[in-house]
Amino acid sequence: MADVETLSHSGISVHDLKEAEDFYCGILGAQVHGAVNFVTEDTLKGRSVHQSYTLGDFLFALVLAPDFMPMPPADKLMGVNGFRHAFAVRHADFDATIARLKAAGVPFKGPVGHPDKGPFGESVYFKDPSGNFLELLWRRDENVDYAKAPQLDVG
Amino acid sequence: MDASLDKQKTELTAKALSHLVIEVDDLAVGGFYRDVLGFAPLGSDMIGNCGASVTLGAANGGLLVLSRRDDRPDCSATGVHQAYAVGKAARATIAAALKDRGIAVHTYKEDRPAEEADNFYFADPAGNRVQIVARDDAAGRPPTLDHAAVQVANMWWAEVFYTQTLGCAVEHRVGWKTTDYARAQLWADGKEDMAPGTRRLDQRYSSIVNKKAMPRVNLQIYLRMGAVPFAVYLANQHFQEPPENMLAGTPRAGFSVTNETLDNTARILDAARWPQHGPVLIGEGPIARALYFKDPGGNFIELAVRREN
Numbered sequence: 001m002a003d004v005e006t007l008s009h010s011g012i013s014v015h016d017l018k019e020a021e022d023f024y025c026g027i028l029g030a031q032v033h034g035a036v037n038f039v040t041e042d043t044l045k046g047r048s049v050h051q052s053y054t055l056g057d058f059l060f061a062l063v064l065a066p067d068f069m070p071m072p073p074a075d076k077l078m079g080v081n082g083f084r085h086a087f088a089v090r091h092a093d094f095d096a097t098i099a100r101l102k103a104a105g106v107p108f109k110g111p112v113g114h115p116d117k118g119p120f121g122e123s124v125y126f127k128d129p130s131g132n133f134l135e136l137l138w139r140r141d142e143n144v145d146y147a148k149a150p151q152l153d154v155g
Numbered sequence: 156m157d158a159s160l161d162k163q164k165t166e167l168t169a170k171a172l173s174h175l176v177i178e179v180d181d182l183a184v185g186g187f188y189r190d191v192l193g194f195a196p197l198g199s200d201m202i203g204n205c206g207a208s209v210t211l212g213a214a215n216g217g218l219l220v221l222s223r224r225d226d227r228p229d230c231s232a233t234g235v236h237q238a239y240a241v242g243k244a245a246r247a248t249i250a251a252a253l254k255d256r257g258i259a260v261h262t263y264k265e266d267r268p269a270e271e272a273d274n275f276y277f278a279d280p281a282g283n284r285v286q287i288v289a290r291d292d293a294a295g296r297p298p299t300l301d302h303a304a305v306q307v308a309n310m311w312w313a314e315v316f317y318t319q320t321l322g323c324a325v326e327h328r329v330g331w332k333t334t335d336y337a338r339a340q341l342w343a344d345g346k347e348d349m350a351p352g353t354r355r356l357d358q359r360y361s362s363i364v365n366k367k368a369m370p371r372v373n374l375q376i377y378l379r380m381g382a383v384p385f386a387v388y389l390a391n392q393h394f395q396e397p398p399e400n401m402l403a404g405t406p407r408a409g410f411s412v413t414n415e416t417l418d419n420t421a422r423i424l425d426a427a428r429w430p431q432h433g434p435v436l437i438g439e440g441p442i443a444r445a446l447y448f449k450d451p452g453g454n455f456i457e458l459a460v461r462r463e464n
Contacts, residue, residue: 015333038311038374040390049330049374066336066371 009052009059012085013069014130017051020062023129027104028087030055055087071131077109078125079133086135091121094138098124101136166322167420168381172300173411173442173459174218175237176205178227179281185209185221187280191252192239193296194219201440204403204447213239214293216461217300218441222405228395231282233306234375234388238286239298246273246289248296253277303408304386306394307452310374313387316451320427321420323378323385330374330389343370380410387452396453402432403447407455417446417458424448 014020024030030053036042037049050063072081089097094111101108101124110124114137123137179185188194194211197218201210205222213219241249253260261276273289288301307313317323329335341347374389385408397404412420417434424431433446444460 017331018328035311038309038389040308040393043373043389043391044393064331064336065333068333068337 009061010083010085011050011061011063012128012132013063013065014128014132015065015068016129017049017062017064019129021051021053024053024055024062027100027106028055030060033059058087060085065130069130072127072133074131077107077127078112078135081131081133084133084135086123086137088139088142089136090142091138094122094136097136101126166423167412168416169383169410169412169458170381171215171411172217172302172383172409173457173461174202174210174220174407174409175300175303176202176208176220176222176405176407176409176455177237177281177283178224178406179221179279179283180223180225180227181281182207182209182221182223184279184281185211188219188221191256192249192285192298193241193245195297202409202442203435203437203440203445205405205407211297213297214299216411216441216463218409219300224405227281229282230306231278231284232392233390233394234304234373234386235306236276236284236286236304238288238301238303240288240290240293240301241298242293242295243273243289243291245293245295245298246287249287250275302384302386304375304388305408305450305452305454306388306390307450307454308390308394308396309451310376310387310389312451314376316429317376317378317385317387320423320429321380322423323380325376326379326384327377328375330372335372336370339370339372383410385410387450390452397449397455400430402430402449402455403457404455407457409442409445409457409459411461412458414444414460417444417460420458421446 012020021032025032033052033054035051037047048063048066050061052059052061054060070081072079098108098111106126108124108126111122112125113122114120119139119141121138121140123135125133125135127133182199185194185196188211189196194213197210197212199209200207202208202218202220205220206224208220208222211219211221250260258277262274274287276284276286279285286301287298293299314325318325338347373391376387378385378387421431421434429448431446431448433444435445435447437443437445441462442459443462446458448456450456
């Protein structure tokens with residue numbers, strides 16, 4: 001079995017790289033990390049056009065789709081179209097985050113409450129400008145310091 | 156990069172294109188620009204840092220400078236070009252003159268919405284790519300200097316330099332959208348002479364994705380220095396940049412600015428520790444003061460305060 005430690009990064013295909021950058025950086029607060037195929041060397045190799053970003057401790061790439069992707073209807077705000085990315089904010093910041101979405105004119109669904117016994121508190125569901133499903137939530141376990149598996153000295 | 160780049164206040168504001176300096180193997184090419192395009196010959200060696208040159212007059216005080224150079228780089232497979240605006244009648248005259256001389260004319264669905272008119276491209280006798288922009292409000296003959304397009308090896312750095320350091324605005328982008336790739340397919344299908352963002356006429360500009368050749372776009376941005384557009388392409392091949400310590404050379408784009416803008420830009424470049432030459436006071440000729448520098452792609456830029464201003 002593959003000894004996976006955690007999710008490293010993911011790629012999100014978009015139809016407009018600049019529009020996506022403005023959305024993820026301007027509204028969600030992502031920071032630009034790097035860019036590929038903005039230099040001649042990459043062009044000669046035929047690499048895809050993408051930029052990478054960090055959002056909190058999450059690394060992701062926005063990739064320009066060379067072909068149009070089938071996207072969900074404009075009025076469908078919650079779902080899975082191949083995938084959905086869910087980003088956690090602190091409970092104390094949740095209302096302010098919703099206010100930022102409202103101020104930016106981003107349509108969203110929610111907040112939607114989750115079962116009391118589960119780790120998730122409430123979520124709002126929305127999409128990026130290309131139509132990729134996104135979610136912002138706060139977690140009931142945000143202050144829990146889960147015990148790490150003990151280091152077993154087997155050496 | 157900051158997400159608000161496109162909304163940034165423009166700091167470097169040019170009044171117009173003052174002059175374009177292009178390179179030719181023979182100064183007699185000036186005769187072509189006079190006879191076919193209607194430029195008015197003004198004299199020899201009128202503009203500094205152009206080597207042996209001839210200067211021709213465009214409309215509205217614009218100047219076209221042909222500089223002789225024997226070891227010119229071949230830019231025929233790049234997006235580099237100069238654009239001249241003419242009225243519809245002059246466009247027809249120029250097209251007819253080119254046909255008489257057996258010069259091939261290429262059309263292209265323009266990337267920039269403002270250029271979506273009856274435009275065409277050709278190469279001058281020295282191999283420089285020329286774009287004729289047909290515009291109702293343009294002069295007849297001589298043409299107006301409309302814009303220049305240069306190439307850089309690093310588009311990201313170029314955008315940061317032009318927008319964040321100099322304070323230019325990005326008016327339009329090509330290569331950031333899936334729709335640009337859809338247009339590249341039109342080129343692959345033989346419906347366009349050139350692929351988007353390239354001005355290339357050959358079939359080399361395709362890339363291998365999943366072992367399939369895929370028509371693709373070349374990144375380009377259209378900048379604005381005030382009302383004056385300036386296009387920057389990502390180079391699709393390696394090219395030799397000028398020597399690092401050479402700050403005033405050819406080819407060059409000269410922008411007409413006020414004394415205040417020139418001094419302000421000199422201060423900005425100084426603060427950024429960006430190499431510059433000048434401001435230089437010039438005793439005679441159409442330019443009174445000049446500031447020279449290069450962009451991150453090694454393209455020569457000049458800010459010029461015109462004497463008649």
